[in-house]
Amino acid sequence: EYARSAPVTSKAGKPYKIGVLLGLTGTGSYIGKDMVTAVEMVFENVNKRGGINGHPIEWVTYDNGGDHTQAILNTKKLATDKDILAIVGHDNSGVAVAALATTNNEKIPTIDACSTDDIIAPVTKWMFKANTKQEDQAGPMLQYGKEQGWKRVAIFAQQVGPSPRGSVISKNLAPKFGLEVVTFETGNSGDIDFRPQLTKIKAAKADGII
Numbered sequence: 778e779y780a781r782s783a784p785v786t787s788k789a790g791k792p793y794k795i796g797v798l799l800g801l802t803g804t805g806s807y808i809g810k811d812m813v814t815a816v817e818m819v820f821e822n823v824n825k826r827g828g829i830n831g832h833p834i835e836w837v838t839y840d841n842g843g844d845h846t847q848a849i850l851n852t853k854k855l856a857t858d859k860d861i862l863a864i865v866g867h868d869n870s871g872v873a874v875a876a877l878a879t880t881n882n883e884k885i886p887t888i889d890a891c892s893t894d895d896i897i898a899p900v901t902k903w904m905f906k907a908n909t910k911q912e913d914q915a916g917p918m919l920q921y922g923k924e925q926g927w928k929r930v931a932i933f934a935q936q937v938g939p940s941p942r943g944s945v946i947s948k949n950l951a952p953k954f955g956l957e958v959v960t961f962e963t964g965n966s967g968d969i970d971f972r973p974q975l976t977k978i979k980a981a982k983a984d985g986i987i
Contacts, residue, residue, distance in 0.1 A: 789828065792835035795820070796855035796885075798866030798876075803843035804967050808868045812890060813838060816865055841867065843967070845875035852876045856883035867891050871935060871965075880904055915947040918987050919954040929959045931983035933974060936963040947987050959983050 797816055800809035820834045828834060839855065841848035848867060855861050856879070863886040867873040870893035880887045881901050889896055889904060894911045896904050908914075922930055932947050951958050960981040962974040978986060 790830070790832040793829055793832045793862055794858075794860045795834060795836045796858070796861045796864040796866075797836050797838040798841055798848065798851050798855065798864055799838070799868050800843040800872065801838075801840040805843050805869050809840075809843075812868050836865075837861070841869075841872055843869055843872060845872055848872040848876045849879050852879045852885070852887075853883065856880070856885035861885070863887065865890075870895070877904065911946050912950070915950050915987075919947065919950055919956060922956055922985050922987060923954045925985060927956060927984035929982060929984050930956045931960045931962065931978040931981060931986045932958055933962045933964070933971075933978065933986050936965050951987075 797813060799813050799816075800806050801813060817836070820836055823829065824833045837855070839851040841851055852864065855864055864880070865888050867876065868890055870891040873889050873891040874893060874895050877896055881903050884903055887904050888907055890907045892908050892911065892914060894906070897906045919930075930951060932951075934947075948958050948961060960977055960983065962977060964971055964974060
């Protein structure tokens with residue numbers, strides 16, 4: 778945990794305090810570290826311009842470590858801090874889905890940057906997705922495969938929640954791009970050995986992997 782803010786002058790209003798919850802260690806930390814840098818750059822720029830209606834932004838950052846349990850605990854901690862107005866995070870779809878119930882139960886507005894649509898299906902009052910819809914993500918990938926001359930594709934995705942929603946979308950859209958899905962494989966966040974899935978993909982004689 779660490780806190781950051783711009784200097785508060787005597788003329789400045791009371792700071793607006795934001796919680797930042799990203800994976801700075803563990804699986805996918807290379808994403809979380811880049812994202813926290815970007816978030817801080819935006820906050821610092823807003824403060825240099827005088828804040829929001831004269832109120833500087835102050836933020837406190839927590840590391841979820843790519844861990845579902847830690848993300849839930851940190852979400853609860855931020856949500857129950859009476860000074861925290863909102864949360865920015867998460868960077869990992871599995872972590873975001875794990876923390877979703879806590880976000881809604883604690884009624885803390887959260888702007889999430891993960892890719893899964895599971896956090897907005899159904900839409901709730903408290904969770905906002907900053908990323909594109911998964912259907913909009915799937916189309917360009919399938920188009921790329923078509924342009925490479927692929928005919929047979931394998932879909933390989935992270936298992937998020939009850940179903941890998943984004944990959945199901947890709948599977949359903951593939952025929953529109955003239956692609957046949959010959960195998961559908963998943964892995965879990967934190968897995969490091971993908972030989973079983975890759976063996977199946979090789980046996981299926983896929984031209985490429987989505």
